Amino acid sequence: MFDFRPDADLPKSELYRELVNAAQALVSGERDPVANMANVAALLAEYLPELNWAGFYRVAGEELVLGPFIGRPACIRIPFGQGVCGAAAADATTQLVPDVHAFPGHIACDTASRSELVVPVFVDEKVVAVIDLDSPRVERFDREDAEGVEALALALSPALADLSS
Numbered sequence: 426m427f428d429f430r431p432d433a434d435l436p437k438s439e440l441y442r443e444l445v446n447a448a449q450a451l452v453s454g455e456r457d458p459v460a461n462m463a464n465v466a467a468l469l470a471e472y473l474p475e476l477n478w479a480g481f482y483r484v485a486g487e488e489l490v491l492g493p494f495i496g497r498p499a500c501i502r503i504p505f506g507q508g509v510c511g512a513a514a515a516d517a518t519t520q521l522v523p524d525v526h527a528f529p530g531h532i533a534c535d536t537a538s539r540s541e542l543v544v545p546v547f548v549d550e551k552v553v554a555v556i557d558l559d560s561p562r563v564e565r566f567d568r569e570d571a572e573g574v575e576a577l578a579l580a581l582s583p584a585l586a587d588l589s590s
């Protein structure tokens with residue numbers, strides 16, 4: 426059994442350090458990318474407060490396809506360049522969106538979502554997936570969250586290597 430309960434008072438830097446360690450423990454020794462994404466989505470949803478959606482989209486050609494997640498059913502295919510996820514994949518950069526209503530082209534899968542953080546996962550310098558976090562609170566995510574999830578994406582790269590084949 427995996428039991429992981431963060432201390433609510435932890436500073437964000439420490440919270441993300443623990444999250445990355447826990448994710449590495451979860452994926453250690455397993456190459457199946459679906460299993461690894463599923464467990465990390467569950468970890469994110471359990472560990473980070475104020476989220477209504479946490480999960481993955483994976484790259485398939487010139488679009489993103491829905492991967493494992495926790496939250497309401499979501500749009501399945503997102504072309505590169507569309508929405509927050511498509512922007513992260515097309516530009517290979519983190520997208521930190523304080524208010525999704527102010528983001529041109531935001532794709533509303535869950536109307537409860539008010540802010541969003543999307544971080545690409547790289548394998549051999551190519552984007553193979555994005556981590557998508559949605560919150561019902563405006564300005565839920567800041568630079569520390571972005572850096573924390575970028576550290577997670579870096580740590581997950583070997584566990585998602587088979588997505589590039």
Ligand code: SME
Nearest residue numbers: 499508509510531532534
């Ligand atoms: N809002 C995202 C779509 C995915 S859902 O949030 C799960 C976007 O604009 O790309």
